[in-house]
Amino acid sequence: MRLTRVLQGLVWAWRVGRINRGHHLVLSIVSGTSLFLLLLSLTASPTPNLQRHGARHLAARRIQQQADDYTGSKITGNLDDAKLMSNDALATFQAGELLNHANLTNTGNRKTGIPFPDNTNPQDDQNPTGSHGPQKTDGAEAVLLNLPVLSQPVSSTRQRELALEIPRTISEKQQLVSAQERALAALQHGYRITEQQKTMLAHLSPHTRAALEKKSLKTRKEQDKAYIRHLRNKRQILPRKGGGEEIYSNPRMTVRFPVILKKLHPKEWEEQYAIYTNLTHHPWATSVECINYTITFYPPSSHSTRALASFPSSGNTWIRYLIEGATGIFTGSLYDDNSLTRKGLYGEGLKYDSGMTVAQKSHGYTTGDAMSLPHDQRLDKNHMAELSYQGIIVIRNPFKALISHRHLDVGGHTGYAPKAHFVGAGWASFVSLKIRLWQDFYLDWITRTKPDKIHITHYENLKTDPAGEMRKILAYLRIEPDEGRLSCLRKNTDGLFKRKPSKHVPLDSNPFTQELKDLVYEAIEKVNTALGQAGKEQLPLDRYEIYDPREAKVAKYLRKQRS
Structure with a gap:
C-alpha cells in the first residue's frame, strides 16, 4: 500500500514538472515528492497502531500475571489433537471449570506446564517461565494439554476484597465462585495457594465444596482419557x-x-x-x-x-x-x-x-x-x-x-x-x-x-x-x-x-x-x-x-x- 502511494506521488510530481518545463523541472519534482511524503506521514495507518496496541496488551498481560503470582510455563500443542476431547470435556472447560493460570504458584521448581513428548526439549528445564512470551491457547487445546485458560482473571487485589467481604451483587458472587473453583482445583492438582485463596475456600460450605471437588475430578478424568488417546496417536503406547x-x-x-x-x-x-x-x-x-x-x-x-x-x-x-x-x-x-x-x-x-x-x-x-x-x-x-x-x-x-x-x-x-x-x-x-x-x-x-x-x-x-x-x-x-x-x-x-x-x-x-x-x-x-x-x-x-x-x-x- 505504501509503495503504491509513493509511485502515485512521483507520477504526480513528474506531471507538475512537465507543466513548468525547463529549469523548474528538477525543483518541481523535489518539492512535489517532499509534499507527498509529508502528507503520507500525516495519514493514519491502522497497522502500526494495532501492533503497538498489541505490544502494550501483551506487556500488560505479563504484568497482571506477575501480580497474581503466576509462575507457569507457556506450552504449545497441536490444535488438531483437540479433536480427541469429548464434547462433555469441552463443554466443561468452556464453562470455566479449570484452573486460572494467573492464580497458581507451583510448589516445586516453579513449573506448571506439562509438555507433550514430541515437544519436550531438555533445555526447557532451564527456562521454566518460558522465553517466547504469552501464547494463545483455545479451550480445546488447553484441555488436551492440561492447561487452564486465562479467561477473565481476578486480580490479587480483587481476590483479597472478595475474600474479606460479603459479595453484594450477582457479578461479585460469580467472581467469588470462579475464584473459589480455581483455588480448589489448584489444591487438587498439587499447587500452593495464596492466603487469600485459603480465606475464600474457608467460606465454602461442605456441600458446595464437595460439589466443586466432584466437578473438578470429573474434568481431570476426561483429560486423562484424552491424554491416553494422544499417546496412542503418537505411538508411545x-x-x-x-x-x-x-x-x-x-x-x-x-x-x-x-x-x-x-x-x-x-x-x-x-x-x-x-x-x-x-x-x-x-x-x-x-x-x-x-x-x-x-x-x-x-x-x-x-x-x-x-x-x-x-x-x-x-x-x-x-x-x-x-x-x-x-x-x-x-x-x-x-x-x-x-x-x-x-x-x-x-x-x-x-x-x-x-x-x-x-x-x-x-x-x-x-x-x-x-x-x-x-x-x-x-x-x-x-x-x-x-x-x-x-x-x-x-x-x-x-x-x-x-x-x-x-x-x-x-x-x-x-x-x-x-x-x-x-x-x-x-x-x-x-x-x-x-x-x-x-x-x-x-x-x-x-x-x-x-x-x-x-x-x-x-x-x-x-x-x-x-x-x-x-x-x-x-x-x-x-x-x-x-x-x-x-x-x-x-x-x-x-x-x-x-x-x-x-x-x-x-x-x-x-x-x-x-x-x-x-x-x-x-x-x-x-x-x-x-x-x-x-x-x-x-x-x-x-x-x-x-x-x-x-x-x-x-x-x-x-x-x-x-x-
Whole structure:
C-alpha cells in the first residue's frame, strides 16, 4: 500500500514538472515528492497502531500475571489433537471449570506446564517461565494439554476484597465462585495457594465444596482419557512382548503422570489408569550400548516400604537416579514433587506404600512444621514407622549439606542463594536449627532400628565410586548386580538436578564462624560415635571439606571443660 502511494506521488510530481518545463523541472519534482511524503506521514495507518496496541496488551498481560503470582510455563500443542476431547470435556472447560493460570504458584521448581513428548526439549528445564512470551491457547487445546485458560482473571487485589467481604451483587458472587473453583482445583492438582485463596475456600460450605471437588475430578478424568488417546496417536503406547501394552518413555519423551494416582492405592485405581503400571522408561536412550536397559515398576502391593532417607541437599535425587539405573526399578517418595515426575522419576507420582517402588524418599522431620517441635514430639514425624524401620540412609558432610540446603531454599534445585544469605543472624539461626535436626535425624535412624535393617551410604563415597557403592546397595536390597547396567551407570553418572558452578557464588566458600563450626563438630562427633557403636561404616572425615580435625579436638575439649 505504501509503495503504491509513493509511485502515485512521483507520477504526480513528474506531471507538475512537465507543466513548468525547463529549469523548474528538477525543483518541481523535489518539492512535489517532499509534499507527498509529508502528507503520507500525516495519514493514519491502522497497522502500526494495532501492533503497538498489541505490544502494550501483551506487556500488560505479563504484568497482571506477575501480580497474581503466576509462575507457569507457556506450552504449545497441536490444535488438531483437540479433536480427541469429548464434547462433555469441552463443554466443561468452556464453562470455566479449570484452573486460572494467573492464580497458581507451583510448589516445586516453579513449573506448571506439562509438555507433550514430541515437544519436550531438555533445555526447557532451564527456562521454566518460558522465553517466547504469552501464547494463545483455545479451550480445546488447553484441555488436551492440561492447561487452564486465562479467561477473565481476578486480580490479587480483587481476590483479597472478595475474600474479606460479603459479595453484594450477582457479578461479585460469580467472581467469588470462579475464584473459589480455581483455588480448589489448584489444591487438587498439587499447587500452593495464596492466603487469600485459603480465606475464600474457608467460606465454602461442605456441600458446595464437595460439589466443586466432584466437578473438578470429573474434568481431570476426561483429560486423562484424552491424554491416553494422544499417546496412542503418537505411538508411545506399544504392544508388550508378554501381552498387553506399555507406555514408552525416555528423557526426551517423558510422560505426564496422572496427579490423581498420588492419592490412591493401586487397588483403588480405575481401569483407565491400569496401563501406567506398565510404564517403561529408557534412561539411556541416546546410547547404543545402553538403549535396551529400562526402568519399570514392581507389580502393585508386591513389596514392603523401605526408606531412602537423608537430610535435605544430601544427594537424594541423584542417588535415586543411580539406584533406578542399577536396579531397573523406580523409586518412590513421601512427597509430591511433579518436577521430578516430569524428568522421569515416575515413582514420585505414586503413593509411598503402593508396593511398586524399590525405596521411598524421606527427609523426616527435617523439613515442614515438625522442625520447630521438641524432639519427643517430632519423633513420630521421622517416617520411620511408615517406612517399616528399614532402608538406605544417606549421609553427607553437614558443612556442605547446610550450604547446599541454603541454596535449595532460596534458589531451587539448580539456583543459588545470594551471598547475603550466608552471613549475619539469619544464617546463624539457620545453622543452629538445621545442624540439630541433622544430628537428631540420623541418630534416630541409627539407634532406633535394628542394624541389619538399615544400610549406611556416604555421599562422598558415592561421588568417588558410584558403581562400587551401588554394588553395596544391591547387596543390601538382595538384587543380583547386572554388570551391563553398572557399566552404563559408570558412563552416565550425572544426575537430573546438578547445580552448575557460579563465579558469583562459589560452592567452595566457607561461611561458618568458629561458633557455628563448634556446633557442627559436636553433631559430627555424636553421629560418628553412634555409627561405630552400631557396627556401621563411620563418617569419611578425611574427605570432608571445611572439617578441620585439630579444631574438632579443641572443640571437644572445650565442651568437656564446660560440662
